[in-house]
Amino acid sequence: MDSRHFLQTALVFLLATVIAVPLTKRFRLGSVLGYLLAGIAIGPQELGLISDTGGVATISEFGVVLMLFVIGLELSPQRLWVMRRQVFGTGLLQVLGTSLVLGIAGFYLFGLTLNAAAIVGSSLALSSTAFGLQILAERKEAGTPYGRQAFAILLFQDLAAIPLIAVVPLLAAESTTHGFNPWIVARTVGVIIAVVVGGRYLLRPVFRFVAKTDAIEVSTATALLVVMGTAWVMELVGVSATLGAFLAGVLLADSEYRHDLESHLEPFKGLLLGLFFISVGMSMDVSLLFQQPQMVALLVIVLVSLKGALLWPLGRLIGGLDRRDSLRLAVLLACGGEFAFVVLKLAREQDLITPTQHGLQVLAITLSMAFTPLLVALLGRVLGSKPRKTRAYDTIVADSPRVIIAGYGRMGQIVARVLRAQGISFVALDHSVEQIDLVQRFGNTSNIFYGDPARPELLRAAQIEQADVFVLASDDPEASLRTARVVRRLYPGLKVVARARNRQHAWRLMDLGVELPVRETLYSSLKMTRMTLEALGMSAELAADRVERFRRHDAELLKRQYLVYDDDARILQTTREALADLDQLYQADAEPEAERERLKPTHVTPDDQDVTR
Template identity: 65%
Template sequence: MGNHETLQTALIFLVAIVIAVPLSARLKLGSVLGYLLAGVVIGPAGCGWITDTEGVSTISEFGVVLMLFVIGLELSPRRLWVMRRYVFGTGLLQVLTSSVVLGACGYVFAGLSAAASAIIGGSLALSSTAFGLQILAERKEAGSAYGRQAFAILLFQDLAAIPLIAAVPLLADNTALHAQHPASVMKTVAVILAVVVGGRYLLRPVFRFVARSRQVEVSTATALVVVMGTAWLMEVGGVSTTLGAFLAGMLLADSEYRHELESNIEPFKGLLLGLFFISVGMTMNLPLLLHSPLLILGLVLALLAVKGALLWPLGRWISGLSRTDALRLSALLACGGEFAFVVLRQATEQGLVETAISDALTLAITVSMALTPLLVLGVAMVLNRAARDGGSHREFDAIDTGPPKVIIAGFGRMGQIVGRVLRAQRIPFVALESSVDQVESSRRFGSVDLYFGDPSRVELLRAAQADKAEVFVLTADDPEVNLRIAELVRREFPNLKIVARARNRQHAFRLLDLGIAQPVRETFYSSLKMTRQTLELLGLSPAYAADRVERFRRHDDQLLQTQAQLLDDEGKLVQSAQEALVDLQDLFEADAEPRAEHEREKMAVQGES
């Protein structure tokens, strides 16, 4: 291939990525699907702009090696131990049950051999890590109960992919395996021991030496040498290159250079992994979809139905998720995954799986991945509609407790903390929450003072005996709902003291306008604590740092009260902010004078004594 052809090929790849991936991301279908579509368009089945699919596949497989290295970097033994129940409990059960059921379907209904059924069942049991994590991040649900469980299952699937990939050549050549069993085993063990020992005692001194050079390009080259060298050594020993990369990553997971390694590898991993997905799209058998649409559709539906049906009870009964969260987990992880492409391609090359079967399964996996964002979105819409309908028809919980001293409206993150402290102080309270899922989730941890109901309804507040309470804690997350409840309480229960959560400064202004004297800005006090720690780390004494932060807090509280009176005049509002900054600087400069500093230090010593 000449220079002209090389540049043309590179340009085609880059243009396809630049167009397809952002378009797919804008449609909320995920970047992986964008890469696959780009490969379909530029490949032999599309426009035919790229015909050397073998050469592209050879280069792109290194992206999978880099991905396994990065996964290994993320799996420190400490992190695995913390997540052991979810990773090695639910994750192991999901992979085993899905592999057995899907493999048995292939053996019984498709007449596959036992070895082929095992490999196909194992590959189809894996879900898309790239799709799953991206969807959770886009929907801001990675920290939810089902999001954490999904991450644990995906983590185990990534671990399970390593022996699955390594098993393909062994299952494909049983006779050779038995013929040279002792030598092969000894060679494999020696190579793995060399990687483990060398990685533990050699890699860290090497990275320490390279770090002293302070040359970014040298650090990047060293990281690539480690990955490629370990992969090559494993291949020489007859072991999967991906297993070598994964082991190298795990050996460096607790290293102080882990984050630097990850940042150096990430650009290469992302580009080469994208190239791998493009190569999968290029080799996709599109005529098969046109000639046998019912076959592909049947495979897709069977895959989604079987995996979804197995995931739901695992999430519901093993992980203790609510019904809705278990359904969300099933929708997210029912699809096939990117590792299945690697396994099926290797199985086809080894002659373990026929090309026609591999093509059909690859196509079905791709379609299932494409349907996943739509499936997750559809399930969320159905559940949200059901929650609204169920909430409007469901009776409020009967509140049968004695008169509380405190009423908490909203039992999310902030409400739960308030409730825990009140309970520890044996202060009677009633918490009201309008989300059925939140109520069910909190009650699993013994929240006996929590009741389902809409705190913006006056009849519920009367049932909670708000007229006999002393304090009303308003922690509702939605600012509009928050303000509506505050206005209702102010009007119906004027003697009730209100402590209200404010999302931001504008929300605080509106609460002040309702007569709530001190709205609690949800990020304000945590920011002040971060500022104090920053000042202390810069060498300021704890007393001096606390004094600086406290002065700023008082100054900003006064500014908040002043600006609340100027909301209708934007010019005066801007002017007050500018003047406040000058006043704060003058205040700090005055405090920096020797006499003022001496008085402050004297007061600090007296306070400590």
């Protein structure tokens, strides 16, 4: 390919992407559909701007390899263990049940061979992770019961795609040799074991050696070398290259270099994965939609209805969802997914399915993905949101409060009880009707009011200008940050004491000028640690000293990491350095002379007792 033709091809790809992807995302149809439409438009069947579809497909397949590697990086054993019941319960049943039903339908209704039916049924059982997670995020339903269940199922589907991709060449070999070939299976297993064992003992030393060079470009090159090298070894012995990339990712999932690798590969993965979906669109036989519209419509209806019909009882019986959430789960995951394109393309190349069968299935998957956002939106309008109690904001009657408490949950109530006992006037605001109703059942609510503390007019009604302290005790990090922005902008001189969910939340509050946010679980954890040390036989004084030293050390670490909290690599580095420093500190404390000096009575300053550190 000459340079002029290469530049022309690159410009066509970029122009099609810039036009199609923003349009589909604007209508909440997802970027995957935008890439597919861009490929259809510039492909040989429509505008004919790109003719070398084979060359494009070869390059774009590396995007799938990188995607599988990144998925492997994210699948740490700890994460899977926490979600084991949902992932390996509902997820496993969904994939097995849907694969079986769709495979039987393909064998009896559409005349597929047994091996082809098994591959097609399994690939169609996978839903679109990109569409599902995007829709949940846009509708702010990722934290709902059905959202968490959908995430678990999608996570298992990503796992199931790996062996499915690996088994396609085996089924193709079996269909050509008319029997089971134990040599192929043994070779595959042997190569996988060799990659796992070799990677376990070679990869970490290699990355440790490269990290010492402190050169970003070398780290990126090493990451690409690992992915491409493992994929090449697997492909050399007749195993899927994507399986090798996935194994390489899994081997590094618990490595300290995981985040660094992911940051280096993310730009390559995004671009090449988009190129892959464009190549799928270019290879789509759109004429089939006009030549066999009834067959395409039947495939879409069978796919969506059968998957939905199987997902609904799984959500009800296994996932413990109510009828409404089970229906939402079924509609969200009833479409086909990105991995089906990968599996079906491989099946076509291995002659398990014909080009016409491949074209019809790709069209059906694409249409099911296109209809999903529309069906979810329609279902949302039909079902509506769960009924919530609504009422107008309370009229606030207060007499020059010294403290304003935003959020009257667990922590806000404790602050209020102490202030009331001390005779300090305060006003508490909470945006939850249920919480206010619950509090009112116990009386003593003369200064507790319903309202959104992020609204300036409500703060003025609470006489915030008379207050000395603003206590930000909301348990919702986003609501907390929203309120903090308003208070810091309108009342910059007001002292803010803020509750933080975790370190990331604390750093974002510090960005807004909130000094030393109180992490909600830190001090209870320190108390438990002290009690544990005492239960093990350590004296109360020594246990208190050990815990206090850790608290101060962690407070300093929080401040240091705040300066680099948007840099994952620096966060990992400072964490490792802090662990080493803490070990040295405790070792020095163990010296007899230091032990006697430390246990001498000393004057405790108020700063030492500041629990906000």
